[in-house]
Amino acid sequence: MMSDEDNTYSDDEEWLDLDLGLPNNDIKTAPILNSSLLSSAVHGERLIQERPTHDFGDVEATVDRTVEKRSRLKITSVDRKIRLQIHQLHLLCLTYHLCTRNTWCDDNRLNYLVKYIPPGIRVSLHPSSQKSQMIRNKTFLHGLAGLVEVWKRKYKITTNGLRKPNYGLLQNNSLISESLSLEEFCKNSKLLSGSRDYGTQLFASILRNLNVPTRLVFSLQVLSFRFKGAINEASSHEIVPAWSQQMENDSSSDISESAHITSRFRKRRKIIQPSFSNLSHLDASDIVTEDTKLKVIDSPKPVFWVEAFNKAMQKWVCVDPFGDASVIGKYRRFEPASSDHLNQMTYVFAIEANGYVKDVTRKYCLHYYKILKNRVEIFPFGKAWMNRIFSKIGKPRDFYNDMDAIEDAELLRLEQSEGIPRNIQDLKDHPLFVLERHLKKNQAIKTGKSCGRINTKNGVELVYPRKYVSNGFSAEHWYRKGRIIKPGAQPLKHVKNGDKVLPLYDEEATQLYTPKPVVANIVPKNAYGNIDLYVPSMLPYGAYHCRKRCALAAAKFLEIDYAKAVVGFDFQRKYSKPKLEGVVVSKRYEEAIDLIAEEIDQEEKEAEARNVRKTCLLLWKRLITGLRIRQRVFEEYG
């Protein structure tokens, strides 16, 4: 009891330390996130209120108009950032969910569950060390199979477990799953019924009480950060109420109206058809809410399962308590199909009884590169961010033992043995391999040998490692990064840009741009009389960049040579406008221009304050004069 409380406290302390770790995580993002979510909620709510309850024509028109409106929405970089942050937060929440349930599995109040297990199975799970390795392995697996059969007969699945979420369903509030407290978690175990996930967690508790080292494995159903199928999110949100209304009205119509309604129903079927697969389980979910005796619709693959440690083979054996017994020990049978709308495999975490978490996704997925597209590691900061999380919840190296080393070796072997995909579609956006036909306009294979080949309709194409891909940019683009082309450098490739042919260079063909120094306190300028200062290295030797608000006025006051600093360009409505920030002067005048700029700034602020005071006095005078005139008029003319 005491140790559980300490563990919980430790967990809470760890979670407080985590942050999202975005490289450009500025304060402005948070309010944008809140306002965007709020506006989305308000928008959805208003649509529901505006919808009439009787007129079908209006309902249909509203649905069409809304879908059309949504499809025209532009996806901005802020929207993508918000989705990515939601993804990260959801990942942390689900990881915490796993840790919490794992702790609850060890509660003493669940010890009584072992009474349902026959003694024969208990003996099978602990074979005698006298027997050979093969016999011990077979006996252990038989014990697990027997335990699965017993548990499938004892436990009844009556509610839905966790499902793959998407943004459209969230607004309908249809993803309601059971939320339990620790007391309810222990008390409900007497009922031997509930969701599939809950049953798996109780199964893990039984195995641990039988002294079998057990890990609880969770395939995290995280909200995606991608905008794939964004239109379907809106349509699935809008069509459900229309469907419900149709169901309600159909039951109460009389014979004369039924034919008319049927024709409308046929017409509406086309609208419903694109997202019918979403509707089917939504409809089932509603029915389940009304009558729990009806069949529960779950994904054929589990979201929670367990891994039991097989001492004979020194390996973890995966077990789905509600799956077929033949699945035991076969990792590849746990990955859901890509067409499964209720389940997705993106992150698979396994947690031990001591609370250490491990990412075992690679063991369970057939093609890791497909899953990698949906993981946060696809971003430059993602790998470091995940490492920070696992440095807090993963097992430290000091506590490693043989079985951990064996599993790490297996994961590494899986990583290295994954070969080149056999079809062209899988090679597109592959993290490791690339075809020349999939390169972008500014990319090219610079050097290096091909690592394989693939047959296509047009013959054989070479497959290259992605690390040989070089990105090329134009000379102007490199100049904006503070670099110029080396003399005599060869371009990476040429691309057409309208009528011109534009050479593209990679970074090796460029060198740092060194501007001319300041001579006799004269600042070197460009053709427009300004100075290009896109990156700090473009500041000339002997120059000083004053960024104060009144730097320009100060330079004019001092009558010294200066140049306005161009730090970038604003691209708005087909025009590019230079962004000016401060002035560049000789370093000799650094102290003087800073001082004068501050004095001018202070003077301007004082002048503004005097103006405000003068305006206030005028307002007071106007009010007093008006009130006095009004008073006199009242006194004289009653």
Added chain:
Amino acid sequence: MSVSTKRLEMDEEAEEAFDLFDVTHKGYIDFEDLRRSCAQLGENLTKEQLQLMLDLAGTNGKVSREEFAELWIHIS
């Protein structure tokens, strides 16, 4: 003699003007008084302008008789 007489007249005028704002005789001028005065005169001043007036003449959004007398000196 004449200076003190003029001072006395100014104080009386300030008192009369203060009472034009503080019609409920609570002893100070606040935001509501200014808002009502604007409504009576048909002036379209914004909340920010009224707040600026209060901040200039008084403290914590209230103008006492003494503060109003001080303001009167600058206006007349």
